[in-house]
Amino acid sequence: MVSASVWQVAPPTGVTPQMLVVFAVTLAAVVLFVTEWLPIDVTAIAIMVTLIVLEPWTQISPTDGISGFSSPATITVLAMFILSAGISRTGAVQIVGRKITAFAGDSLDRQLLATISVAGPLSGFLNNTPVVAVLVPVISDVAHKGNTSPSKLLIPLSYASQLGGMLTLIGTSTNILASATSARLSRKYPSLHAFDFFEFTSLGAVVLVVGGLYLMTVGHRLLPERVPPDVAVDETGVKEYLAEFVVDDGSPLVGRRATTAVEASGVDADLLQLIRDGERFTDELDQRRLRPDDTLVIRATSETLGGLDDVDGLVLPGAGEAVDGADRAATDDRSLVHVVVPSSSPLVGQTLRSSTFRARYDATVLALRTRSGAVRDRLDDFTIRGGDTLLVRASAGGVDRLARTRDFVLSRDVGDPDYRSEKIPHAIAIMIGVVGLVALPWELLATVLVGATGIQQLSVVAGFQQDIMVSALAGVVTMVVAGVLGPGELYESVDWTVIFLLAGVIPLGVALERTGAAALAGNAVAASAGFLPDLLVLWVFYVATGLITEVISNNASVVLMIPVAAAAATAIGANPFAFVLAVTFAASTAFLGPIGYQTNLFVYGPGGYRFTDYMRVGAPLQLLLSVVTVLGIALLWGL
Known part of the structure; x- marks a missing residue:
């Protein structure tokens, strides 16, 4: 714990070397978060180590550096992940999902109402990340049975969960972290305090209602139908994959021209490359005759790829291992499923080869699609990122295993994988x-x-x-x-990426405050009060936090912005708690892209979305809620 005397030290005047060092560490952290050059949790640990090594400038001792692991916020978030997993393990949410299907029918209005009405309140009492992970296949199934494009429902699902997360203290990890940060800063700013459980429920309810009405009346009209309504839910809107098939020994395709081999399969697919002994051929494919162990790089839809997997003489390399005839016979009863890789998955940063995917999950990757399109490299050697979508062939047991693990979000309902409903x-x-x-x-x-x-x-x-x-x-x-x-x-219930992120960024917030860097930044922002009223300064903090959240993470933005907001409010004689609440609400509602909030990433593949879809729907919503939230804070807590 940090001693109370630390927070009584007056911030130094002017810019000091200590401030510059902390600002440099902060800038480096932001760059790493944005570029994803390192996994987020590794970046967080790097921040922690850097702060400790630079203790003469950062004023972070080894004890302070690891204090994020023992922070009440970190422990509480960890416990909430487990509690949410317990609810999910019983199948209670799936029962709610079936009620949604029965209620919604083929009416888009009822489907939207059911989606928002369930995801919002649930996210107030369960962490909203697992709520969305569980509901993605449920809502996709609602869309399929109701002849509606999943694209019309999945972004509203993600946004509603974020809005509902602001109903209580435990709705999001961001709220818990903001509460702990506010309590820590109360030693310096007496008007700050830890949030009560229902501290902002009244404002959260208003935000949920306003945001829900927007999604039901305006938002869905701004969403294109990326996935046609009549497409089976398994296709998840991913129209194009890239896959590899190997010409087996003794294949009847040996000696035939590469292009005619694909045409003879009777499926609609494009041959893009032929790989032989490590050399790639992209031209004159109609003249090159196939040899054993040649690899064909093919572009096709998920249904087509499933058909190619049944072509005699073409075998599928699964995580670097070829599927032989015995394996093929054993996989006749396997089904195709799409899985989205969340940023917290242990597969992020690995390749299919290094992750031993097939052995770990009893499933074979047919193809892979990134957030920017189908990959153009060897699948085995392609580095997986959060938001990538895998087309997987798996047995019933393999699908059940994929459904249970937190490593993936399945994009379709796979039934009831042995839930403990009696619990x-x-x-x-x-x-x-x-x-x-x-x-x-x-x-x-x-x-x-x-x-x-x-x-x-x-x-x-x-x-x-x-x-x-x-x-x-x-x-x-x-x-x-x-x-x-x-x-x-x-x-396995805990999202360890979030835990390490919290542990790494908490000492960064301490360094910003302890060296006076937060006060310096706050005073710089407070200068705008010379020509803006306090209400608009509050709005500026809301908007700035929202934009920062889009490029780093919601938890990191809270740690960085709350000390600055409190300092700025004090400098202009405003209520610091009002500014802390504005930062908290803005960080917990990220609508402009799929990266700022993990729930947005969960629906990216299943909805067939593009980056611009989030901006198209989210920008008006973000602007609307910035006004509603700031006015609500001013009325309820005062400036």
């Missing part, structure tokens, strides 16, 4: 208990009980109220004791 009452009761321990007015209940019974000893009830971290950890233990989750499932 639904236990899981729901535990979540109610976690929320109740924090949210109930225990002091008031104690007063009422003592007054009604006259038993003074009942005043002990006033002490039942617990910190959200303690309450969440108690819920985790209870989940295991009740059998909702097994002990081994705790670790």
Whole structure:
């Protein structure tokens, strides 16, 4: 923990070498986050190490550098991931999904209403990232059965989850981190404090209603139908993949011209390259005759690729291993599924070869598509990034394994993979208990009980109220004791990328504050108060935070912007807490692209979206909510 005396040090006047060093580290962190040159969690650890090594300038000791791991925010987020996984493991959300399908029918208005009405409130009490991961196949299935393009529903699903995440303290990891940061800064700014569980529920409800109405009336009209309504949900709007097939020994295709071999398969596919002994051929393919072990690079739709996999003499290399005849016979009952790779997946930064995909998941990658289009390199050697979509052939057991793991988001409903439905009452009761321990007015209940019974000893009830971290950890233990989750499932329930990100950026926020860099930046922004009213300065912080979130991460933007916002508010004589809330809301609602918020990335492949689709729908929504949120903060908390 950081001693209270640290925060009593007045920020230095002018620019100091310490400030410049911290600004340089911050800039380097932003560049690494934007370029993804290193995985996000590795970047976070690099930030931590750099701050410690440069202690004479950053004022971050080794103890301070690793304090992010013991931060209440980090521990609380970790516990909330496990609690959310427990609810998901029971299949409760899938039951809700079936109710959505029954209600929505073929009416787009009802489909949108059901999507927003379920995703929003659920995300207020469960972490919104796993909520979207679970609902993507459900909503895709709703669209398919209702003859609606999934493109019309999946971005609204992601946006609604972000809006709903602002209903309570535990809706997003960003809220929890912002609360912890606000509590830490309260030593310097007395008007700041940790957020109560329902601190901003009233404003969050307004934001959810306004944003939901926008998505239902205007937003869906701005969304193109990237995926035709009559396309099976398995196609997920990905019209073009690139795949590789190897000419097997003894294949009847040997000796035939490469192009005629593809034409003879009877499917609509384009031969782009022939690879032989490491050499690539792209011209005169109609003249080159096939030899054993030649690799054909083919462009086609997912259905076509499935047909090519059945062509005699063409075999599919699975994670670097060729599929022989025995394997082919064993995979006749396998099905095609599309999976989206989230940024938290351990596959990010690996190749299909290095990840041993086939052995790990009992599934074979037919093809891969990146956020920018079909790949043009060897599949085995292509480095996977968050947002990539894999076309996978898997057995029933393999599909079940893919559905359970947090490594992927399946883009279609795969049925009920052995959910613990008998544990639904236990899981729901535990979540109610976690929320109740924090949210109930225990002091008031104690007063009422003592007054009604006259038993003074009942005043002990006033002490039942617990910190959200303690309450969440108690819920985790209870989940295991009740059998909702097994002990081994705790670790796979956690998005470790987020945990390491929090641990790495928290000390960066401390360095910004401790060296006076945050105060310097805050004073620079406060200079705008000379020609802008306080309300517009607040709006500037909201917009700036939203833009920063689009290029780094929501958690990183909160850590960077809250100290600056508090300093700026103090400099202009405004309410620092109002500025902290503006930063929190802006960081938790990223609508301009698929990168700023992971839920946006989850729906990118299944919706067949382009980057510009997010901007087209999200920019008006971001502008609308910036006005609604800033005015709401001013009215409810004052400036």
